[in-house]
C-alpha cells in the first residue's frame with residue numbers, strides 16, 4: 363500500500379456482498395497470451411447476489427434505508443443482472459421491488475427463466491416496457507414513484523445498472539481490496555498493471571477510475587464496452603466521476619481523456635448478441651480454467667481483451683487483472699445458442 367494514501371470518505375454502506383473476493387491467476391490464459399493475467403472473482407460476491415451490482419447496491423440500498431424507503435424502483439433489460447441483484451438484496455432488507463424491464467412485446471413477455479425467475483421468486487413486481495417506452499425510462503421511473511407515493515409508499519429510484527455517483531463507491535471499495543491484496547499487483551514498482559472489465563452502463567468503470575485516483579495508484583482502468591460506443595461511455599463515465607467528485611468533495615486529479623480508457627470494437631451485432639467467437643471462447647475458458655463467463659458482458663469483454671493481447675501482449679502493461687463481474691444467470695437461458703458448441 364502506498365504511504366501517501368488518502369482517507370477515503372465512504373458514504374454509509376450496508377453489508378450485502380461476500381468480500382473480499384479472490385484474486386486468482388489464469389494460468390493457461392497467461393501462457394497463451396504471453397503476459398500475466400489474473401482474474402478478480404466478483405462473480406463470487408454471493409451465490410444469488412453474484413456479480414458487480416451488489417457492490418453498488420451496498421451503498422444505494424443503505425441510502426434507501428436511511429431515507430425510510432419501503433419500495434425500490436429500477437430498470438433494465440429482461441435478463442438484467444442488476445434488476446435481479448436489486449430484487450434479492452431488497453428482499454433481504456425487507457424492501458419491496460418494482461422492476462421496469464424491456465421486451466419486444468410486453469403482451470407476450472419472456473419466459474420465467476434465469477434472472478427473471480429469480481426476480482419473481484423474491485416477489486419483485488415486473489412492469490414490461492417496449493423498447494420505445496424504455497427510451498423514456500427516467501420519466502417512467504418518476505411516474506411510477508409518484509404512483510407509489512400517492513398510495514402511501516416511500517419509493518427509492520435506482521438508475522439503470524445502479525450507475526450513479528453513489529453506486530460507484532462499490533468499485534472504489536473494490537480497488538481498495540485489490541490494493542490490499544497480498545499479491546501486490548497494484549503496488550508501485552511492481553510493473554504496470556491494467557484493470558480490464560466489461561462496461562455496460564458505466565458505473566463500474568467510474569468506480570474503478572475513482573478508486574485508482576483516490577488511492578494514488580498507477581494502475582490503468584480499461585473498460586470494454588458491450589453496447590453503445592467509446593464516445594458515449596467516455597461521456598457517461600466522466601459525468602459519474604465529476605458528480606462523485608462534486609458530491610463528496612473528492613480532490614483528485616481527473617482528466618477524462620487520460621483516465622477513462624474504453625476499448626471499442628467488441629459490441630458485435632449489438633447488446634446481448636454474442637458471436638460464435640465469443641461463445642467459443644466462453645466454452646474454452648470453462649474447460650481450461652473452470653471459469654464461467656456470460657455471453658452478454660464478461661464473455662464479450664474477455665474476448666475483447668484476448669483479441670487486444672493477441673495483437674500486442676504488452677498492450678495492457680506487464681500484468682492484467684480481468685474483473686469477472688458475474689452474469690451466470692443470464693447464461694442459463696441461452697442453451698439454444700450454446701448447444702452446438704458443448
Ligand SMILES: Cc1ncc(COP(=O)(O)O)c(C=O)c1O
Nearest residue numbers: 443523562563564566659687689
Ligand atoms: C455481469 C455484468 N458485468 C458487467 C456489467 C457492466 O457493469 P456497469 O453497468 O457498471 O457498466 C453488468 C451490468 O451492466 C453486468 O450485469
